[in-house]
Amino acid sequence: MRILAASFVLPITSPPVADGAIAIDDGGRIVDVGTRDRLISNYPGTALEDLGNAAILPGFVNCHSHLEITALRGALDDVEHDFRSWLLKLNDLRSGLSDDELLKNARLGALEGAQAGVTCFGDIGRMGHIGIAALKDAGLRGIVYQETEFSPDNRTAEKDFQKLAAKYEGLIDTQTDLVRIGLSPHSPYTVSSRLFELIAEYGIINRIPLSIHVAESDNEVELLQSGTGFFTGVYEKFGVEWSSPYCSPIEYMERLGVLSARPLLAHCVKVSDTDIAKIHAYGASIAHCPKSNSKFGHGTAPFERFLDEGIPVGLGSDSVASNNLCDILEEGRFASLIGRNRAGSERFIGAEEILRAATLGGAEAMVMANEIGSLQAGKQADLAVISLGHPAQQPIADIHTALVFSSNARDVRLTLVAGTVVYRS
Ligand SMILES: [Zn+2]
Structure with a gap:
């Protein structure tokens, strides 16, 4: 002792x-x-x-990161005013990096976290094995959520699911006491409704932690509420068959059975009171990423509403390609300051609440509060x-x-x- x-x-x-x-x-x-x-x-x-x-x-819990793209810090700043260009450039640049480069950079990202007092990551990775290796090498704790590929077409849902499940099953044996595996259906605009249903079912049956980017931007809301906007252009270009649910992103997640899997929802910037009540009722949780949201100009999530509703909510840096730091103290300071200035803000968010969100709140959001936080x-x-x-x-x-x-x-x-x-x- x-x-x-x-x-x-x-x-x-x-x-x-x-x-x-x-x-x-x-x-x-x-x-x-x-x-x-x-x-x-x-x-x-x-x-x-x-x-x-x-x-x-x-130790700080960083509920939402993408360690594998640490190499892209600063590389996308010139297109972040246009989310569509940002997503396309991200895909281009990422596909140009070798596994070796991705791993080296993920290791640097994990080290940056350790230097910032982060002891636990909720890391989303297209190449799950890379985030796992990086966390293990750094001696850090976390859940690495293996992410789906671009798969918005219902016609390929069964095949897309088999591919994802195979990746997940290939990673199961790499789990340790510190590093566990989850799944990330990326977002409502890149994952088909059928694929969401299959992943939610699989997650519930096998008790797999899920994390999803949701209600992040106006573009996403426009696509789901009215079936218009820039994503439809992308679908046309790639011959994707897609039909709008005509509802909010959170209601869409409810209809597909995703909320029943109690996922960790990253962002939740565009949420109504009804959406917030649903998130709470299903026992889902939120990764609040205020710096990333602000850097894109997406708006400010109603953080104090989440807290007051009793939703487990932690802080996330998101990738350093959209932050450009992994510094949870700075993230917390920013969360407090921008929360106080948000139009419609209901009250001040105090420093004590920020420290709780950065630690125990994150642990609760990742369903790890029995062990850490x-x-x-x-x-x-x-x-x-x-x-x-x-x-x-x-x-x-x-x-x-x-x-x-x-x-x-x-x-x-x-x-x-x-x-x-x-x-x-
Ligand atoms: Zn993200």
Whole structure:
């Protein structure tokens, strides 16, 4: 067993502890959390690492990333004002990268996460094995959701499903205690209705985590609500047979049985009160990606509405091709600031809520809160240690606001997953 001590410990499920400490057993689980004095006297003779002027938090959960396209950071900025061009250029550039290049870059992306205090990724990958290898190499935790290819035509749904299921089954044996496999039907505009039904059924029967990009842009809403817009042009070009459901993206997911699989829904920018109620009623969860949404000009998801409805919601960086960083403290700061300024915003989102979303909220959204997300005895020792010594953080009046409004990845000093150090500055 060993003890880590610092000027603050933030368990998230209980108030911050000044001059706090955390005891970790040799199996990488948390044994106790409290004041330094109490832990030293309760566990005499236990090795103690004093981290000094710093805050110990649960590791950050990045609920939505695409590590395999880390190489495309900055490469798409010139077309992001036009989502259609962005999607087409992304496909072109990605297909030009070898497996080796994708893997090297995914590893750099995972390292960037570890350096930012991220201990768990919800990573979506066209090439699932690459995200899995990158997380394993970095010693990080996560779920890698194997993604569908461009498959919007019902006529090929059975074949598209067999292909995806074969990929998934090929990855099952690569799972570890830390890295698990899920499935990602990419989005309502790239996956046929029949394929959605097949994946949802398969996911429910086999208890497979699902994650989907949904209700992200006006283009997507236009396609589903009225069957018009730029996607129809793409379908014509590729001879795709597609018919509009004439409903909202979330209602469409409900009709196809997808919400019943309790998926992790990335984005949810374009959602009505009815949609929000449906997400809650089905027990689905949300990956809130405010920087990516803003960078595209897609709008701002009603984050405080999700929180107030009781929907499990975490933060996601999305790919660095649309962010361009994986920095969950910065993502959280941005979520709070833009949430406060959203037209129709119902209330201020506080720093404490942001830290909860960045940790326990993400764990709940990925259905992993039994194991991670807070500092409590019995949970995994997945930790982020944030230095509080930078001039830009002084003076510290409140630890929550100091972390959210004047700290970022620059300040992360140490990251642990299941008690093992994966990054030390
Ligand atoms: Zn995404």
